[in-house]
Amino acid sequence: MNKVVYGLILGGILGIFDGLTSWFTPEVRPQLLMIVVGSTIKGIIAGVLIGFFARKVHSLTLGVLFGLGVGLLLAFFIAHMQGKYYFEVMLPGGLVGLIVGYATQKYGNSGLSTPSRS
Amino acid sequence: MSWLSDEAISRLQAASALPDFGGTRYRLVDRVGSGGMGVVYLAEDSILGRRVALKVLDFPDASGELAARLLREAHILARLEHPGIVPVHDAGTLSDGCVFYAMKFVEGRRLDHLDVQKDTLFDRLRIFQRICDTVAFAHARGIIHRDLKPGNVMVGSFGEVLVMDWGVAKILSSAPKSHNQAVPAGNASTSIHSPTAAASETAHGEVLGTVGYMSPEQARGEIASLDTRSDIFSLGAVLQYLLTTLASTPPQPLSAIARKAMQADRESRYASAICLGQDIGSYLDGLPVSAYPENIFRKIARWASRYRVAIVLVLTYLIVRSLLLLWFRR
Numbered sequence: 001m002n003k004v005v006y007g008l009i010l011g012g013i014l015g016i017f018d019g020l021t022s023w024f025t026p027e028v029r030p031q032l033l034m035i036v037v038g039s040t041i042k043g044i045i046a047g048v049l050i051g052f053f054a055r056k057v058h059s060l061t062l063g064v065l066f067g068l069g070v071g072l073l074l075a076f077f078i079a080h081m082q083g084k085y086y087f088e089v090m091l092p093g094g095l096v097g098l099i100v101g102y103a104t105q106k107y108g109n110s111g112l113s114t115p116s117r118s
Numbered sequence: 119m120s121w122l123s124d125e126a127i128s129r130l131q132a133a134s135a136l137p138d139f140g141g142t143r144y145r146l147v148d149r150v151g152s153g154g155m156g157v158v159y160l161a162e163d164s165i166l167g168r169r170v171a172l173k174v175l176d177f178p179d180a181s182g183e184l185a186a187r188l189l190r191e192a193h194i195l196a197r198l199e200h201p202g203i204v205p206v207h208d209a210g211t212l213s214d215g216c217v218f219y220a221m222k223f224v225e226g227r228r229l230d231h232l233d234v235q236k237d238t239l240f241d242r243l244r245i246f247q248r249i250c251d252t253v254a255f256a257h258a259r260g261i262i263h264r265d266l267k268p269g270n271v272m273v274g275s276f277g278e279v280l281v282m283d284w285g286v287a288k289i290l291s292s293a294p295k296s297h298n299q300a301v302p303a304g305n306a307s308t309s310i311h312s313p314t315a316a317a318s319e320t321a322h323g324e325v326l327g328t329v330g331y332m333s334p335e336q337a338r339g340e341i342a343s344l345d346t347r348s349d350i351f352s353l354g355a356v357l358q359y360l361l362t363t364l365a366s367t368p369p370q371p372l373s374a375i376a377r378k379a380m381q382a383d384r385e386s387r388y389a390s391a392i393c394l395g396q397d398i399g400s401y402l403d404g405l406p407v408s409a410y411p412e413n414i415f416r417k418i419a420r421w422a423s424r425y426r427v428a429i430v431l432v433l434t435y436l437i438v439r440s441l442l443l444l445w446f447r448r
Contacts, residue, residue, distance in 0.1 A: 010428060014435050024443050088446055092439055099431050107427055 006108035007051025007100050008044055014096045015043020021092070042074050042093065047100050054104035067101020068094050137174045138214040144172060155188055155285045160223060163207075170207060174218040185217040191285045192219035194261055202252030204272075204280050224282075226275050229356070230268035234365050242360040243372075243398055245271075248279035250353060250395030256281075257346040257391060260290040264344070266352035267331040268359050286326040288344060331355040334382050346391070347384040353394055354379025354387070371401050371410040378409035 001009075019036030022028050028035065050067045057063065075093025079086040137159075139146050144161040147169070151158050156175040163170050175188045192209040199205065209219035229245065249271055256263060263270075263284060270283040327336050333351035336344055358376040361368035375397050381387045388394040397407045404424030406412055412420065422429060 010431065013428075013432060017432065017436060017439070021439055021443060024447075091442055095435060095438055095442075099435055103427070103431055 001108050002051075003054040003104045003108035003110060004048055004051035007047035007049075007054065007104045009047070010103050011043035011045075011047020011050070011096065011100050012040055013043070014099060015040040015046075018043065018092050018096055025088075038078065042078060043096055043100075046070050046074050046093075046097050047104075050097065050100045051104050051108070054101075054108070055110050058105070058110070060102070060105045063105035064098055064101045067097040067099070067104075069097070071095065071097020071100070137176055137212050137216045137218070139212065141213050142210075144170070144220065155184060155191070156218075161220070163220070169223045170220045171204075171223040172218050172220050174212070174216050176216050187285060188217050188219065191287070194284045194287050194289070195219075195221065198256055198259060198261065198284075200252055200255045202248055202255070202279055202281055203284075204282060224272050224274055224278075224280055226272050226278070226280075228269055229271035229273060230359070232268075232360075232363060234363060239364060239366075239368070239372075240402070242364070243402055245273060245279050246353075246357055246360060247395050247398050249281060249356065250391045250398070252279070252281045253349055253353060254391035254395065256287075257349065262288045262290060262344065262346055262349050263352070264288055264336065264348065265327050265331070266349055266356060267328045268356055269328075271356070288341075290345065327352075333384070335384065345384075347387050347389075350379050350387045350391060350394060351381075351384070353391060357398075369401070371407045372398075374410040375401070375407060 016036060016039070019032075019039035022035045022039075023032055046067075049070050050063070053066045054063050057066075072090055072094040074097075075090040076086070078093070079089040082089075136146060136149075137157075139161065143163055143165045145164055146159055146161050148160040149157065150160050150171060156173045159172045159174060161170055161172045162168070173188065173191075175185055189209060192206050195203060195206040204221045204224055207220045207222070209217075211217050232242070249266075253263060253266065261284075263281065264286045265283060266281070270281065272280045272282055274280065329337070331352045333344075333348040336348050336351075354376045357372070357379065361372055361376060375394070378386070379388055379394055388397070393408075397409060400407050404420060406417075406420070410416075
C-alpha cells in the first residue's frame with residue numbers, strides 16, 4: 001500500500017472516531033452525523049496531504065511535525081467556522097495528524113510499483 | 119641419494135589423485151567438495167578469465183553408467199535455463215578419461231547451514247518460495263529432481279537461491295530434443311555423447327534420493343510411477359526442516375502446509391509446486407492458507423495480526439482521546 005492511500009485510510013478511520021467522540025458532549029449531540037462526516041473528510045484530506053509529504057520527505061521528525069501542523073490547521077478552520085471549541089477541536093485534530101504523520105513515515109511504500117508487506 | 123619425506127610423498131599422492139586438466143582451458147584452483155556422483159573443483163577458465171566449478175567423475179566406472187549419468191545431469195541443467203538453476207558452461211572428457219562438466223561457481227552457503235538466530239522466518243519463507251518457483255519451472259519442462267533437500271540448495275551472497283545436484287533427476291517428457299546433441303568440450307580432447315536410454319532411466323526398484331526427504335513411493339522404489347508430486351513431498355520436508363530449525367515455535371499454518379505437502383497419499387498433497395508456493399505467499403500476506411482451515415477465532419487472530427499496526431495506532435488515538443475527554447469535562 002502506498003503512503004498516500006495509507007494516510008487516506010488511516011486519516012479517514014481516525015476522523016470517524018474523532019467525530020464519534022462528540023457524542024460525549026451533550027450540547028453537540030444533535031449534530032453528530034454532520035460532525036462525523038465533517039471530521040472524516042477532514043481526516044481524509046489530512047491523510048492525503050501527510051501521505052504526499054511522506055512520499056517526498058523521508059524523515060520521521062519532519063513527518064510527525066508536518067502531520068501535527070496539518071491536523072492543527074484543518075481543525076482550526078473547523079473550529080473557526082463554529083467560533084468556539086478551539087481547544088476541544090484542535091487538540092484531537094492535531095493528534096490525528098501526529099499519528100498519521102508517524103504512520104506514513106514508518107509504513108507504506110514511497111513508490112507505486114514496489115510491493116509491500118504492510 | 120636422498121629419500122623423499124613423508125610430507126612430500128603425501129603431497130605427490132594427493133596431486134596424482136587429482137584429475138588431469140592438461141590440454142583444457144581450465145586451471146585447477148581448489149577442491150570444493152564431493153557428492154554421490156563426483157568431485158567438484160574450483161577452477162579458472164583461462165580463456166574467459168573467470169572462476170568456474172567443475173564436476174568431475176573420478177570414481178572407477180567400468181560400465182560407463184556413472185559417466186553417462188553425469189553427462190545426463192549436464193544435459194538436464196543445460197535445458198533448464200532459470201535463475202534458480204546453476205548454468206552449465208561446458209562439458210567433456212579430460213585427457214585421463216574422466217568425464218566432467220563446467221558450471222557457474224556459486225559462492226554462498228548451503229541451506230542446511232542456516233544461522234538459527236540470523237535467518238528469520240520471513241527470510242526462510244522467501245528462500246523456500248524461490249525453491250518452489252525453480253522446482254515448478256523444472257516440472258513444467260518435464261523434469262523431476264528426486265533429491266530435493268537443504269544440502270542441495272545454495273543461497274548466494276546476493277540472496278540468489280539455486281537448486282543444485284540434478285544428478286538423479288528424472289525426465290518425464292521428451293521436450294527439447296536438440297539438447298541431446300553432442301556438445302563441444304572446449305579444449306578437451308574428446309566430445310561427449312548423448313546419454314544412453316539405459317543410463318537416463320533408473321531401473322524400477324532402485325532407490326535414489328535421501329532418507330527423510332524422499333517420498334514414500336520413491337523410498338519403495340516405484341520409479342516408473344514417480345511424478346512431480348514426489349518432489350512436492352520433498353519440498354514439504356525442506357519446509358519442515360526450515361521450520362524446525364527456527365529458534366521459536368513455527369506458526370501452525372506453516373506446519374499445516376508442510377504436513378499437507380508431506381502426505382503419504384500423493385493425491386492429498388499439493389497439486390503442484392506453484393500451489394505450494396502460493397500457500398506460502400498467502401501466509402506471508404496475512405491471507406488464509408488452503409492447508410489450514412480456520413474457525414472464527416483463528417480468522418480474527420489472523421486479521422488482527424495482519425492489521426496490527428493500524429489497530430495499535432487507532433487504539434493509541436482512542437486512549438489519548440479518552441484522556442482528553444476526561445480532561446475537558448473536569
